[in-house]
Amino acid sequence: MCEGIHAGRGVARAAALVAALAAGGCSISFPLGSLVGEDVATTSSVAPAPSPLSPELTAEDWRRARSALEVALDPFGNGTSASWDNPETGVKGAFLPLGQPYVKDGDVCRAFLADLSLQVGAQAMQGTACRPSGGGWSITEVKPWRKPA
Missing domain, CATH: 1.20.5 (Single alpha-helices involved in coiled-coils or other helix-helix interfaces)
Structure with a gap:
């Protein structure tokens, strides 16, 4: 018994x-990323965001343009235009700062005009870019510009 x-x-x-x-x-957990190789291709159907200036700009065009934007909008600069070009694509442009820099929500902002010579033709844009303290310029608004009649 x-x-x-x-x-x-x-x-x-x-x-x-x-x-x-x-x-x-x-309750056992482990990172699933370790089970997947690093060479896995992304299958997202969403394309990377184009340049805020024009979808015609390649990544390299935009990199070069952004460098010129930084120079043109520099609040300690001389306020003159800054140009850029990409010999590989033939695309080029220039930024002209408008007015003085101003502070908005803690960021330094400045208006600008942009002249672009694209493969599809010339394009003029006007916009505003802002820069947080210690950061880079980001275009906050941009639209086509037409010379006043």
Whole structure:
């Protein structure tokens, strides 16, 4: 009779152990990124955002343009235009700062005109760019510009 009680306790302990392991398994976590190789291609159907100036600009065009924008809008600069070009694509342009820099929501902002010579033709834009303290300029608004009549 004692053997039946001990056997029943053994089965109960084994069942408790299996239940504890099953419940504990639910709380184990590990990074799934480690299971995926780093050479996995992204399959997103959303294309990277184009340049805020024109969808005609390549990434390299925009990199060069952004450098000229930084120079033209520099609040400590001389306020003259800054030009850029990309000999590989034939695209070029220039930025002309308008007015004085001003502070908006803690950022330094400045209006500008942009002249672009794109493969599809010339394009003139007007806009505003802002820069947080210690950061780079970001175009906050831009629209086509037409010379006043």
